[in-house]
Amino acid sequence: MEQKQARYTWHKVFDSVTEAREQVPLRKLKQLVLDGRPICLAHTASGFFALDDSCPHLGYSLSKGTTNYLNEVICPWHSYRYSLQDGRECDFRTRKAVLHRIELRDEGVFVGIEQAATTT
Template structure:
């Protein structure tokens, strides 16, 4: 699924896909980087974070650091940030955010909850 980035003067902002998912957009050099809108650590608003050296995104809440190219977390390997390819077509910038994930069954939800509670 392609989501238009609607370029702005601000260094970062959020966009919403038609299915309701939100993504953070960062102006980096002469292009853009797109990530999940919330930090995987504690759901901090990543569009309010800052980009260091054009490569590292820092969450504004707890300073978790993520590689904008891979989504790897430099603070702890426990977390990974969703990063998405950006492309330009006919002067319009788009993020390819893929299709929404399939809904989890109740059993899958309970197992995921138990894994988080046990950490």
């Protein structure tokens, strides 16, 4: 049986969780550029989340939007709402947002960008 195994390129985006909280306050968004790719970093009551900054609907910057109590990021252009848990648009009107892994480590906060999958 073949199993796909994801590989990630990890990017240190903050030296500590404290620094991350200072730079991205609760319920706020920040644009990061990792490997030339715009990423939206969200901070909600559920923690930190990372997703592609381009709205799947028409490509507007999600980091210019807001978050809500449902743990969604809201695009400021047409108010499409994307779950930070699974990337789904709340009314299923467009494709999912691309989410990225976040790891809070002793040495800082890291975002993992998935690379091409390999089979083993």
